[in-house]
Amino acid sequence: MTGTVVGTLIPVTVLQTSSGEELAGYGPISPGHAAKLRCVHSTLIDLTVVPEPSGGCRPALRLARWVRATHRHCRFPGCRRPGSQCDLDHVVPFPAGGTCADNLAPLCRYHHRLKTHANWRVQALAGGHLRWTSPRGRTYDTFLHDP
Numbered sequence: 001m002t003g004t005v006v007g008t009l010i011p012v013t014v015l016q017t018s019s020g021e022e023l024a025g026y027g028p029i030s031p032g033h034a035a036k037l038r039c040v041h042s043t044l045i046d047l048t049v050v051p052e053p054s055g056g057c058r059p060a061l062r063l064a065r066w067v068r069a070t071h072r073h074c075r076f077p078g079c080r081r082p083g084s085q086c087d088l089d090h091v092v093p094f095p096a097g098g099t100c101a102d103n104l105a106p107l108c109r110y111h112h113r114l115k116t117h118a119n120w121r122v123q124a125l126a127g128g129h130l131r132w133t134s135p136r137g138r139t140y141d142t143f144l145h146d147p
C-alpha cells in the first residue's frame, strides 16, 4: 500500500514571555519557528498576563497552565520534577488562601504529601520566592527561576 505517511502529532507548548517566545522544556525560539508552531497542534501560554483567580479550590485550566509554566518545576528545595507532572498546591491552604497565581505552586506528588503530612511549612514571599521550614525548624529558600 502506498500513500502519505502520517506522523504522530506531538503536542507542544509555546510560552510567550516578556523577552520573546520559548518552546516549553527547550528554551527561546525564533519568531519564525513560533509562527510555524502556532499552525500545528500547540498550546500558547502567555506568561506576560497573570490569569484571573479561580473561584473554587481547583484552578481554571488557564491559571493551572500559567502556574506550571511559570514555575517550571516542583518548588520543593532541590526537586526538579517538571511542573507539567506536578500537583498545584495552595501555599496558604484553601479557603484561607485563594486559588490565584500568588498562592499556587507546583509540587510533585511526593513533596505535596510531605508538605501536607510531615509538618513542612512554606511561606510565599515577593517575586515567587518560597521559604520552606522543615519539621526541625531549618529554613530553605527556593526562587522562581532556580535552575
Ligand SMILES: [Zn+2]
Residues within 6 Å of the ligand: 074, 075, 076, 079, 080, 081, 107, 108, 109, 110, 111
Ligand atoms: Zn518534588
